[in-house]
Amino acid sequence: MINIAKIYTEQETSLNPIMGKRIAVLGYGSQGRAWALNLRDSGLDVVVGLERQGRSWEQAKKDGFEPVSTEDAVKKADIVIFLVPDMAQRLVYREKVQPYLREGMDLVFAHGFNIHYKLIEPPNFVDVYMIAPKGPGPTVRDFYVKGGGVPALVAIQQDTSKNALSKALAIAKGIGATRAGVIETTFKEETETDLFGEQTTLVGGVMELMRSAFQTLVEAGYQPEVAYFETINEMKMIVDIVYEKGFSGMLKAVSDTAKYGGYRVGKEVINDEVRQKMKEALDRIRNGEFANEWIEEYNRGSPALKQLMNDVDNSLEEQTGRKLKELIERGKPKS
Known part of the structure; x- marks a missing residue:
């Protein structure tokens, strides 16, 4: 028997679980820019955290953000979204994120590689979840601006708060993914199939x-x-x-x-x-x-x-x- 995937849409989701929370988007490349802009345009509180003052920093400023260092973004955040390259995430986590984690914070990923292969092992007092858009960043932004959305996968790795799925779906809604549909999966399945x-x-x-x-x-x-x-x-x-x-x-x-x-x-x-x-x-x-x-x-x-x-x-x-x-x-x- 074929298992039918659970698909979440606009009507089943809400932004309420993350309203009023400070969301730190780490990285401002293809996906980072799209997520930060879409989440902000959805009425959420977004700060962009970057490793250095280069082209991404200037682009974020041009887009109306006031970027800060990765550490400063994490210190004031409730939700931390990793949108830096896969192989840079482990070092960023160890040096710029882990020292500032507090009970009740969320770690969010767009791909399961670092969690699935245990390059990053978060403490048990944070929620860990993933929203993986099935399209490149510019498409995620373009579809959102035009009133649509790119489908995404959602997965929960660690649900300390017992509310991780609602928050993950809220992030998915914020970037426009629920306009198309969000399919529930696992970090293992997403990583290995990707x-x-x-x-x-x-x-x-x-x-x-x-x-x-x-x-x-x-x-x-x-x-x-x-x-x-x-x-x-x-x-x-x-x-x-x-x-x-x-x-x-x-x-x-x-x-x-x-x-x-x-x-x-x-x-x-x-x-x-x-x-x-x-x-x-x-x-x-x-x-x-x-x-x-x-x-x-x-x-x-x-x-x-x-x-x-x-x-x-x-x-x-x-x-x-x-x-x-x-x-x-x-x-x-x-x-």
Whole structure:
């Protein structure tokens, strides 16, 4: 039997559990800016806490906030929201948050990595919960401003107050997520499925599939420009249709030749061997092997990640894409 997820909407939620509380948003990047602006526009008391006076500090000031240091934000906060990068959270917590925690405070996360893998282990006198929007920060802000919202996941890790879910849903409401719907999950499920999706499809799988297809055509003697359009550029159009109308809608939108060719070859490319590799990737996520590997890589200064970025930046497919960008932009409809 399939478990039906619990979905919370506008009618079931209220801002009351967090009204009058001081909310510290730590970080003012993609998600941080969106959350801070949306929560403020929802009538909540928001302070932005930052590590240094750089571009984010200036942007926050431009947006009407009076940013303060991370420590000062935490000292006066009732709710602390971690929206700094995953691998920076542990150090920020230990040095700038943990010393100032008081009974009754809340720690809030947008991703479960640090809690699930015990990089951060909060004391038992605070509530710990998560709201994970299923979209990038600019979209979270854009949808909110236009009267909509990006769906989100909600999870409770530590419910000392016995009111953590109500507060978590209030935060979700404040950023606009309940306008679409908020699905209840756990830190474990969110973390493991998020990492799996990133590795096997959204970042790792899709990118390598497109690059491999491009390279196969170029190595066979086809022009890079033609190969780019066929294996990379058109991916967005196909994914957009899937997003809007599902797989069946996408199949109805393409030719019968494309349908049959996809049916005939798709499962040969994504075969049992690939699915076994996906299972192995999931095993590494679930047993903590990936987390340990990433922590070690990060602590060394991320040399492998920097090499990947350099390789991609200098690849033929990326050079071809940059060359074709003007042509692609020229054909976009003017808004």
